[in-house]
Amino acid sequence: MNRNDKIYVAGHRGLVGSAILRALARGGFTNVLVRTHGELDLTDRQAVEAFFAEERPACCVLAAARVGGIVANDTYPADFIRDNLAIELNVIDAAHKSGVDKLLFLGSSCIYPRDCPQPIREEYLLTGPLEATNSAYAVAKIAGIEMCRAYRRQYGDHFFAVMPTNLYGPGDNYDLKTSHVLPALIRKFAEAKEAAAPTVTVWGTGKPRREFLHADDLADACLFLLEGYDGEEIVNIGTGRDITIGELAAMVAEAVGYGGELVFDTTKPDGTPQKLLDVSRLTALGWQAKISLRDGIARTVAEYLAGEAG
Numbered sequence: 001m002n003r004n005d006k007i008y009v010a011g012h013r014g015l016v017g018s019a020i021l022r023a024l025a026r027g028g029f030t031n032v033l034v035r036t037h038g039e040l041d042l043t044d045r046q047a048v049e050a051f052f053a054e055e056r057p058a059c060c061v062l063a064a065a066r067v068g069g070i071v072a073n074d075t076y077p078a079d080f081i082r083d084n085l086a087i088e089l090n091v092i093d094a095a096h097k098s099g100v101d102k103l104l105f106l107g108s109s110c111i112y113p114r115d116c117p118q119p120i121r122e123e124y125l126l127t128g129p130l131e132a133t134n135s136a137y138a139v140a141k142i143a144g145i146e147m148c149r150a151y152r153r154q155y156g157d158h159f160f161a162v163m164p165t166n167l168y169g170p171g172d173n174y175d176l177k178t179s180h181v182l183p184a185l186i187r188k189f190a191e192a193k194e195a196a197a198p199t200v201t202v203w204g205t206g207k208p209r210r211e212f213l214h215a216d217d218l219a220d221a222c223l224f225l226l227e228g229y230d231g232e233e234i235v236n237i238g239t240g241r242d243i244t245i246g247e248l249a250a251m252v253a254e255a256v257g258y259g260g261e262l263v264f265d266t267t268k269p270d271g272t273p274q275k276l277l278d279v280s281r282l283t284a285l286g287w288q289a290k291i292s293l294r295d296g297i298a299r300t301v302a303e304y305l306a307g308e309a310g
Contacts, residue, residue: 001029001059001102001227008033008057010042010091011064015215016106016164018171020061023219033057043086052098059226060095060103062088062144070133070203070271072178077136084140092147096157104226105148105161107141107234109211109275110134112163119278122163122234131272145234152232160231162222165238165277168300169215182212182297185249186304189256199261200253203268206246211238211276214296217289224287238277239289245270251294255301 001007007024011017012034024032033055040051042064066083073080088105095103112120113128125145130138148159172183179187185202192200221237229235243251249262279288291299 003028004031005029005058005101006031006033006055007059007061008055009061009063010087011062013171014063014065014067015167015169015171015173016218017061017063019169019215019219020063020222022216023223027223042090043083045086045090048090049094049097052094052100056098058101060091060100061222061226062091062103062105064091065106065141067137068173068178069180069184070269073134073137074269080134081136081140084137085143088140088144088147092144092151092159095159096151096155101158102226102230103148103157103159104222105144105159106222107145107161107163108138109163109165109236109238109277110138110272111141111145112275114272118274119240119276120236121278122236122281125234133269133271149232158230160225160229161234162225163234163236163277164218165211165213165236165275167213167215167218168296170300170303171215172300174304181210181245182248182252182300183304185252186256186297186301189253189258190301190305192260193256193258197260199263200249200258201263201265202245202249203265204245204270205266206244206249206262206264208245208270208272209242209274209276210245210248211240211242212248212293212296213238213289214291214299217291220290221282221287225285229285233281235282235285236277236279237282238279239293240277240279240283241293242274242276243293251297252301255294255297256305
């Protein structure tokens with residue numbers, strides 16, 4: 001990639017897309033192309049094709065997606081599969097037709113089977129049933145991965161997919177109805193501290209294990225791969241380390257400065273028991289995460305309390 005190549009970042013206002021923009025700026029890339037949803041609806045096939053035909057970017061990062069936590073995925077499965085399939089179909093096909101040199105598709109670790117061996121290797125894809133609460137979203141993401149593979153095999157397009165683990169950082173969603181676990185905990189503990197609440201309720205048993213990666217680390221890995229990777233195989237992006245939700249809650253409470261009691265609501269779903277990515281493929285390529293979870297949470301809590309997080 002040349003520093004003056006035109007690079008289109010789809011979904012630049014989200015957690016991942018905004019981090020990609022920061023990484024590109026740090027890397028000296030000056031010709032970055034973005035469009036808001038109001039300017040370009042990625043579910044509109046004609047609009048997307050017209051955009052690519054006119055702009056003809058050399059590179060595309062497909063970070064746009066309809067995303068959410070367990071509640072949102074379980075409540076609106078039709079919306080999740082419809083919108084994500086439409087975005088992937090339109091952007092990947094238009095990128096091919098317009099001659100994009102390289103496309104990076106952001107998948108999700110939820111594509112892997114619910115009960116596959118841990119840590120999760122890339123080859124475990126499609127080897128077992130998905131987690132029921134987000135299967136519609138996962139199927140849409142799997143379709144995007146297969147599209148990248150198919151366009152590479154049939155047309156020779158340099159399209160590939162990466163699988164990030166659970167993410168957090170600037171631009172995250174703190175809506176308790178649709179957010180993921182870490183931002184939800186930050187908001188809950190911050191509000192409980194302000195209200196001097198004696199307890200904070202955490203969904204589930206607190207026993208499931210999760211891996212967390214700061215969005216800036218993900219973006220750094222994506223740029224690393226765009227510049228130095230051209231394989232067909234998907235690549236996991238994570239830290240290779242996980243903790244329980246109970247441990248995570250305690251870490252967030254400490255960062256916020258909340259001293260009350262944690263109560264676990266065992267009537268609420270836990271989701272997948274464990275989700276830890278095997279990152280040996282990425283490590284072998286020469287990249288590893290730089291931001292520790294404790295430091296990343298402290299930074300994210302400070303941004304949230306300062307009103308800069310969302």
